[in-house]
Amino acid sequence: MKAYLLPFLAAATLTAPAALAATSLPQLGSSGAFDAQGRLWVAHAADGNIILQTSADQGRSWSAPRAVLAKPEAVEANGEARPKIAFGPQGQLYLSYTQSLGKPHTGNIRFTRSVDGGQTFSAPITVQRDRAETGHRFDDIQVDAEGRIFLTWLDKRDKDAAQAAQRPYRGIAIYYAVSANQGASFGDDIKLADHTCECCRVATALDEQGRVHAMWRHIFEPNIRDHAIALLPASGRPAQPERATHDGWKIDACPHRGPSLAFDSSGQRHQVWFSGANDEGGLFYSGNGKLMRLGGPQAEQGEVAAIGRRVVVAWKEFDGTATGIHAKVSQDGGATWREHTLATTQGNSDHPHLLRHGGAAWLLWRTADEGFVVRKIED
Numbered sequence: 001m002k003a004y005l006l007p008f009l010a011a012a013t014l015t016a017p018a019a020l021a022a023t024s025l026p027q028l029g030s031s032g033a034f035d036a037q038g039r040l041w042v043a044h045a046a047d048g049n050i051i052l053q054t055s056a057d058q059g060r061s062w063s064a065p066r067a068v069l070a071k072p073e074a075v076e077a078n079g080e081a082r083p084k085i086a087f088g089p090q091g092q093l094y095l096s097y098t099q100s101l102g103k104p105h106t107g108n109i110r111f112t113r114s115v116d117g118g119q120t121f122s123a124p125i126t127v128q129r130d131r132a133e134t135g136h137r138f139d140d141i142q143v144d145a146e147g148r149i150f151l152t153w154l155d156k157r158d159k160d161a162a163q164a165a166q167r168p169y170r171g172i173a174i175y176y177a178v179s180a181n182q183g184a185s186f187g188d189d190i191k192l193a194d195h196t197c198e199c200c201r202v203a204t205a206l207d208e209q210g211r212v213h214a215m216w217r218h219i220f221e222p223n224i225r226d227h228a229i230a231l232l233p234a235s236g237r238p239a240q241p242e243r244a245t246h247d248g249w250k251i252d253a254c255p256h257r258g259p260s261l262a263f264d265s266s267g268q269r270h271q272v273w274f275s276g277a278n279d280e281g282g283l284f285y286s287g288n289g290k291l292m293r294l295g296g297p298q299a300e301q302g303e304v305a306a307i308g309r310r311v312v313v314a315w316k317e318f319d320g321t322a323t324g325i326h327a328k329v330s331q332d333g334g335a336t337w338r339e340h341t342l343a344t345t346q347g348n349s350d351h352p353h354l355l356r357h358g359g360a361a362w363l364l365w366r367t368a369d370e371g372f373v374v375r376k377i378e379d
Helices: 157-164
Strands: 004-006 030-034 040-046 049-055 084-087 093-100 107-114 136-143 149-155 172-179 190-196 203-206 212-217 227-231 260-263 269-275 282-287 290-294 299-307 310-318 323-330 338-345 353-357 360-367 371-377
Touching: 030 084, 030 353, 030 360, 040 084, 040 093, 040 360, 084 136, 093 136, 093 149, 107 149, 136 203, 149 190, 157 172, 172 212, 190 212, 190 227, 212 260, 227 269, 269 299, 269 310, 282 299, 282 310, 290 323, 299 353, 299 360, 310 360, 323 360, 323 371, 338 360, 338 371
Parallel strands: 203 260, 260 299
Antiparallel strands: 004 371, 030 040, 040 049, 084 093, 093 107, 107 136, 136 149, 149 172, 172 190, 203 212, 212 227, 260 269, 269 282, 282 290, 299 310, 310 323, 323 338, 353 360, 360 371
16 A cells, blocks of 8 residues: 655644644644545645645646635634545535634634536535524535535534523524525524533434434533434424443533444444443444444544445554554445454644545545655555
């Protein structure tokens, strides 16, 4: 297996890895996706803009970086809240991101699109209907089998209203909006759930029928921060969320570690999450009736991907000297596994991201020292 590196584009003030394995500096937050022609697109933020680059040879060489936004604005770009890329069925390129506002922990959910293969982009729009200067942050984007765009985010409006009325309210809420016209406009805000963790990203994934599901860190009474999952209908009222993890983690804080979700071709759900229950921090996988701990006590920021019945899990882990990306691969829907070490770095790094292309899973990992590492994950 070979790793291909994209040189780091902007200077940064770096710190040595800490005990929890190279917490990402804001400018390292990034994302990527392969288009239908096999080109790899990566997005990150710099100088108040979203920066795009492409590679037609799986990371061996790259196009020149270019800015997407005509007018710069504050773009959140850390591991939990970073610019996101998705593609439509006719090659439309969609970008979502969180725009930071003046007050701390406030933002807007923003969206821009290209319908000409990334040559030009529309002026960005604010997706959420609620325009109060409050928390609308931690967006995620997904395109369903019918080409509809689903944008989900964490939202503070209901907590603000409860506080104004002097009513208790645990955490914040999750909302989403749907576009049925390739991003020309979005429908009304739909509340998915109350009482979710404030800063853990939401994970969305398509099931075998092409429907969108979301998984998030929920606050179960009185203050148990395990996870919930729900199907997102394109219109109408979402179903009552179901509990997805049962760790019983009682903590009055947000761990800034969201889950990851995937469905294989048989409809089996696969999920990865972090828990600190019983003072034993750790990363876990479940699927196909199996519950499995990933790595040691420093393992974090896991992702899962499924291609047919093949399942891949990747995570980052600090060993006291360097941060490594480790992966487990299953060819039988999660029944048996083989483990690999994919890459290491001595400096700071983003979360690892799993991409799908050509019937295989690929690692995309941005580091402060090496840049973008692109690696095909073998069996």
